Amino acid sequence: MALFDLLGRSWALGIIWQLANGAMTFRQVQESCENISPTILNRRIKELVACGLLERSDQGYQLTKTGEALFRHLKPLGAWSLQWADKLLVLEAAEPLNNET
Template identity: 50%
Template sequence: MAIFDLLGRRWAMGIVWQLAAGPLTFSELQQRCASISPTILSTRIKDLSEAKIVGKTLDGYQLTALGNELYSILEPFKDWAILWSKELE
């Protein structure tokens, strides 16, 4: 249940999703998550870092090995969500 609690926090999954493509600086990440406040972004990065899902490198923030594994588990939800959204139309 702990991972659902973490990922259920505002913008946590969005950050994981954005970092799946590669490292991003704080500013780049904030730009990709258009409506996120700097405070929320900072808090979520801290939460995800403490959970060893996100790490800091010279290039910015990136998913750790655990973060990449988590993303590979979450990625099929994208396909399902696309189908689901079409059903709701």
């Protein structure tokens, strides 16, 4: 359950998701995460480093081997969430029609 606690914290998954494509500087992560506040980003990075999911490199921050393994498990969830979001849009579009009767 500790993993779910960590991943449930604001921006933790977003940071992991962004770093799945390779190393990024602090500023690049901040920009790619819709300008997350530097305080929150710093806190999350420290937590993810302490848990062995991220590490600092010459290019910035990057996923560790453990972080990469976690992302491989999360990637199908990301694909599922896109399908789910599409279904929600269809349901929301149809909802006004159902309320008119």
